[in-house]
Amino acid sequence: MIAPSLLSADFAHLSQEMEWFNRSKADWLHLDIMDGVFVPNISFGFPVLKYVAELCTKPLDVHLMIVQPEKFVREVAALGAHVMSVHYEACPHLHRVLGQIRDAGMKAGVVLNPATPVSLLSDIICDADLVLLMSVNPGFGGQKFIPHTVEKVKQLRALIQESGSKALIEVDGGVTLENAPLLMQAGADVLVAGSSVFNAPNPEEACARFASL
Ligand code: DX5
Ligand code: ZN
Numbered sequence: 565m566i567a568p569s570l571l572s573a574d575f576a577h578l579s580q581e582m583e584w585f586n587r588s589k590a591d592w593l594h595l596d597i598m599d600g601v602f603v604p605n606i607s608f609g610f611p612v613l614k615y616v617a618e619l620c621t622k623p624l625d626v627h628l629m630i631v632q633p634e635k636f637v638r639e640v641a642a643l644g645a646h647v648m649s650v651h652y653e654a655c656p657h658l659h660r661v662l663g664q665i666r667d668a669g670m671k672a673g674v675v676l677n678p679a680t681p682v683s684l685l686s687d688i689i690c691d692a693d694l695v696l697l698m699s700v701n702p703g704f705g706g707q708k709f710i711p712h713t714v715e716k717v718k719q720l721r722a723l724i725q726e727s728g729s730k731a732l733i734e735v736d737g738g739v740t741l742e743n744a745p746l747l748m749q750a751g752a753d754v755l756v757a758g759s760s761v762f763n764a765p766n767p768e769e770a771c772a773r774f775a776s777l
Contacts, residue, residue: 565591566774567625567734568767569758570616571607571705578612581762582619588768589775592625592646594736594756596702599630602654603703610639617643625754627675627736629702630654634661641668649673649696649734652680662691673734677702678710682719689729694754695720700737705758709738714750721751741770744777 568590573581585593595616598607617624623646628636633650634657640648648670655661658674665672673694674685678701685695697720699713713735720733735747736756744755757774764770 565754566761566771567592567594567754567756568761568771569594569596569705569736569756571596572758572762574762575608578616579619582616584768585771586619586621588771590622590761590771591775592623592754593620594625594627594758595645597626597628597630598703602631602651603629605703610643613643617645623647625649625734625756627673627696627756628654629675634664637661637664637668641670645670647671647673647694649675649694651675651677651702652684653677658688659691662688666693675702675736676716678713682716682723685720685723686727689723689727689731692729692731694732694734695724696734696736696756698737699735699739702737706763707738709740709743713737714743714746717747717750717752741773741777744774748777 598605600606625647626640626645627649648665662672671693674692675696700707732753734754735752739755739757740760761770
């Protein structure tokens with residue numbers, strides 16, 4: 565599956581962006597929320613997201629790069645989000661937060677930064693519907709893919725298999741048409757793509773290319 569990230573969209577023309585997006589081959593719309601504390605950048609907040617949620621006809625994949633994400637479970641659910649993902653590094657009580665997300669009717673995702681090992685997920689993997697592996701340090705679009713992520717996808721696929729978890733594997737950051745096949749072979753289910761979709765000469769065609777891989 566392909567989940568283009570709104571972070572690289574033209575914010576001055578969001579309704580036009582959503583028009584092509586809705587008829588494209590994209591599976592989910594990935595939404596990156598930043599707080600300037602957990603990551604060194606601020607993206608957009610709920611007033612903008614509410615508008616995007618009204619325009620978008622595809623499932624919303626919400627990635628919170630913020631401290632204390634549990635404070636916003638209700639707001640994310642109110643958007644009608646399909647997935648809400650929180651960072652392992654931001655949640656001392658991860659088991660409780662994942663339960664709150666599921667109770668609110670969403671799929672619960674856990675995100676790992678590049679320096680956080682997959683092995684730390686062994687006691688939570690069966691409570692997660694999705695694991696998002698960051699393949700760049702979060703905070704900005706357009707960064708270079710960290711190649712070690714391919715190895716982490718393989719480790720995560722093995723952990724999912726041996727634990728009987730049904731979690732999907734998603735990869736986020738620096739994903740291109742060149743490295744996407746490697747990630748899929750390693751076991752990734754969902755690929756987030758910001759600049760390689762929205763900065764392409766024809767974003768709708770870029771989605772079609774990812775979808776045909
Ligand atoms: C990075 C965000 C990503 C970002 C990906 O902090 O989590 O979702 O939009 O953008 P690209 O694909 O350009 O690396
Ligand atoms: Zn993201």
